[in-house]
Amino acid sequence: MARRDDIESILIIGSGPIVIGQAAEFDYSGTQACRALRDEGYRIILVNSNPATIMTDPELADATYVEPLTAETVAEIIRRERPDALLPTLGGQTALNLAIELHERGTLDEYGVELLGASVSSIRKAEDRQLFREAMERIGLKVPESRVVNRVEEALELARYIGFPLIIRPSFTLGGKGGATAHDPEELRRAVTDGLDASPVRSVLVERSVIGWKEFELEVMRDLADNVVIICSIENLDPMGVHTGDSITVAPAQTLSDKQYQTLRNASIRIIREIGVQTGGSNIQFAVDPEGDDFYVIEMNPRVSRSSALASKATGFPIAKIAAKLAVGVLA
Amino acid sequence: MVLEDGASFTGWTFAGGEAGEVSGEVVFTTSMVGYQETLTDPSYRGQILLFTYPLIGNYGIIPGDEESPKVQAAAVLVREYTPHYSNWASELSLAALLEENGVLGVEGIDTRALTRHLRDKGAMRGVISTVERDVNVLREKANAHPKMVGLDLASSITELSEPVLLPAFGEERGRVIALDYGVKGSIYKELRSRGASVLAMPGSTPASEVLAQEPDGVFLSNGPGDPAALNEAVTNLRGVLGERPVFGICLGHQILGLALGCETYKMPFGHHGANHPVRNFSTGRIEITSQNHGFAVREESLPAGVEMTHRNLYDGTVEGLASPSLHAWSVQYHPESSPGPRDSGYLFDEFVEEISEKKARA
Numbered sequence: 103m104a105r106r107d108d109i110e111s112i113l114i115i116g117s118g119p120i121v122i123g124q125a126a127e128f129d130y131s132g133t134q135a136c137r138a139l140r141d142e143g144y145r146i147i148l149v150n151s152n153p154a155t156i157m158t159d160p161e162l163a164d165a166t167y168v169e170p171l172t173a174e175t176v177a178e179i180i181r182r183e184r185p186d187a188l189l190p191t192l193g194g195q196t197a198l199n200l201a202i203e204l205h206e207r208g209t210l211d212e213y214g215v216e217l218l219g220a221s222v223s224s225i226r227k228a229e230d231r232q233l234f235r236e237a238m239e240r241i242g243l244k245v246p247e248s249r250v251v252n253r254v255e256e257a258l259e260l261a262r263y264i265g266f267p268l269i270i271r272p273s274f275t276l277g278g279k280g281g282a283t284a285h286d287p288e289e290l291r292r293a294v295t296d297g298l299d300a301s302p303v304r305s306v307l308v309e310r311s312v313i314g315w316k317e318f319e320l321e322v323m324r325d326l327a328d329n330v331v332i333i334c335s336i337e338n339l340d341p342m343g344v345h346t347g348d349s350i351t352v353a354p355a356q357t358l359s360d361k362q363y364q365t366l367r368n369a370s371i372r373i374i375r376e377i378g379v380q381t382g383g384s385n386i387q388f389a390v391d392p393e394g395d396d397f398y399v400i401e402m403n404p405r406v407s408r409s410s411a412l413a414s415k416a417t418g419f420p421i422a423k424i425a426a427k428l429a430v431g432v433l434a
Numbered sequence: 435m436v437l438e439d440g441a442s443f444t445g446w447t448f449a450g451g452e453a454g455e456v457s458g459e460v461v462f463t464t465s466m467v468g469y470q471e472t473l474t475d476p477s478y479r480g481q482i483l484l485f486t487y488p489l490i491g492n493y494g495i496i497p498g499d500e501e502s503p504k505v506q507a508a509a510v511l512v513r514e515y516t517p518h519y520s521n522w523a524s525e526l527s528l529a530a531l532l533e534e535n536g537v538l539g540v541e542g543i544d545t546r547a548l549t550r551h552l553r554d555k556g557a558m559r560g561v562i563s564t565v566e567r568d569v570n571v572l573r574e575k576a577n578a579h580p581k582m583v584g585l586d587l588a589s590s591i592t593e594l595s596e597p598v599l600l601p602a603f604g605e606e607r608g609r610v611i612a613l614d615y616g617v618k619g620s621i622y623k624e625l626r627s628r629g630a631s632v633l634a635m636p637g638s639t640p641a642s643e644v645l646a647q648e649p650d651g652v653f654l655s656n657g658p659g660d661p662a663a664l665n666e667a668v669t670n671l672r673g674v675l676g677e678r679p680v681f682g683i684c685l686g687h688q689i690l691g692l693a694l695g696c697e698t699y700k701m702p703f704g705h706h707g708a709n710h711p712v713r714n715f716s717t718g719r720i721e722i723t724s725q726n727h728g729f730a731v732r733e734e735s736l737p738a739g740v741e742m743t744h745r746n747l748y749d750g751t752v753e754g755l756a757s758p759s760l761h762a763w764s765v766q767y768h769p770e771s772s773p774g775p776r777d778s779g780y781l782f783d784e785f786v787e788e789i790s791e792k793k794a795r796a
Contacts, residue, residue: 357493359470
């Protein structure tokens with residue numbers, strides 16, 4: 103695979119404000135991407151609402167917009183700059199959500215902007231819990247029993263089948279925002295109400311809790327020739343139920359035997375292929391039964407994630423830089 | 435511990451302290467998991483095994499994960515041993531396993547410095563002693579240990595006194611004779627789970643006895659030592675080539691190479707780990723492979739009619755060979771993984787496919 107010479111300019115969307123509980127991981131990845139793609143000779147157009155990021159330093163992009171990260175603003179930038187491509191996988195969830203919105207508004211088609219790294223369908227498959235569940239079932243993997251609900255009453259009915267405790271996860275939110283655990287109907291009622299408010303599409307996932315299970319992550323990369331490598335495994339010392347962002351994590355995994363680890367590795371490879379992330383890094387999370395070999399796939403981020411920064415530092419492998427280069431066919 | 439060049443390293447024993455003094459070639463492996471499989475791999479027979487991964491013992495010892503019934507390495511060097519293991523399936527600690535096998539385990543070694551030393555200067559013989567403190571004495575002992583080059587460790591390693599039939603799991607698709615030069619147990623599991631019955635025979639079995647069994651194919655196992663010392667095995671194999679499909683792994687790959695007219699050589703520090711990228715020329719794809727070898731087939735020595743099928747992307751060395759006209763092929767790496775990635779299981783698929791076709795024709 104050779105460098106993509108049919109594209110000249112690339113729009114990179116940053117992640118916007120750094121909020122409490124998040125570090126600067128997306129500035130780290132976005133900065134690497136700007137540098138890597140400029141080194142390859144592409145014209146880089148950058149939009150990020152946060153002027154306190156390294157990536158918005160003038161020398162990192164050819165055109166830098168410190169503007170609100172809304173579909174309207176980014177559409178205006180596309181109208182003005184006419185980029186050939188948009189790389190949405192390095193600016194966290196904000197950038198992915200914006201890319202989907204720009205696709206749905208028809209902006210990307212109207213101006214002939216190609217999505218690099220991940221397609222709309224693969225982003226949807228990874229982000230939409232129902233599509234993700236179906237995708238995992240197709241490749242013989244399990245996700246915790248669950249259903250997407252739009253009303254509190256639906257959640258209460260579901261609880262009668264699955265039982266407590268349950269986890270409530272709002273769709274399309276940042277850093278697990280609005281997520282909660284419910285141990286009884288009253289907690290469930292409250293959690294679903296809050297979750298619906300937090301979700302931009304007013305839906306939440308109610309799912310069987312695997313609280314207390316062992317939590318592992320694998321950082322996976324794929325190139326355009328369909329080679330897949332695992333950059334590293336990560337074990338959360340705090341079990342399922344403590345968000346990764348609050349958890350002490352260690353790379354590589356510490357308490358898996360080779361056979362147990364290879365099972366997760368094989369699953370990760372099948373997942374990145376099934377979801378269809380064409381190039382770049384993805385983060386896949388697993389819950390593993392502490393008393394047996396049973397495991398569930400928890401989620402997949404079809405983009406560089408907060409764990410990627412940790413994985414990069416732990417291994418010395420610059421995930422975001424390589425992801426950016428793979429997206430334009432270099433190195434493949 | 436003292437190496438043959440006089441470099442010395444100190445640590446303390448965490449298991450097998452009674453062993454007193456052990457000598458052997460010191461090799462390092464970069465695998466981050468799989469210490470149980472590695473220690474019980476007969477290809478490490480008699481070697482002092484150094485783990486670059488700094489914490490060893492974390493998940494204990496899991497019954498069924500061993501590659502042979504005993505610890506094969508002569509001694510184990512680690513940075514830090516973890517006595518408090520954590521895994522639901524484990525039943526004893528690594529220290530307990532080493533104690534049972536009377537194998538010396540040493541921790542507190544500066545494994546990074548030792549690995550760099552071996553990487554710069556090449557694999558070396560070494561002596562570990564819990565009694566002798568004089569570096570010069572130990573250095574002499576290290577130099578008195580037999581050199582790996584020219585050493586036949588494979589011919590007599592087999593535990594088989596007579597052939598053993600291991601039936602296929604499920605319906606039999608073909609019957610393979612496996613020549614055992616120090617086989618890893620998981621190789622047989624891979625073959626059997628694909629429908630091959632395995633008749634395991636000692637590596638020194640003559641060609642006439644192999645062919646008298648009328649197998650559908652012949653498998654050449656992994657094993658320790660210098661392949662160039664295995665004249666008998668090479669001669670035996672020449673009698674089989676062309677008569678039956680042949681597939682070899684690791685030492686089996688080197689023996690096939692020698693039988694086809696290639697040369698082998700000792701590598702500076704070999705390949706020992708579970709993350710080596712290998713290019714498969716027939717697909718163009720990269721496989722992440724499990725590796726354990728100190729010798730290799732020399733690329734320049736490949737005669738006409740012998741193809742290089744796989745190449746190591748770290749150092750460009752030969753990772754796979756094929757002689758299409760003789761229906762013989764082999765890989766230097768370990769498609770059975772254990773430990774390591776399972777990217778290359780297709781090699782077993784292809785072999786069992788070939789022998790089941792052979793069976794169908796017959």
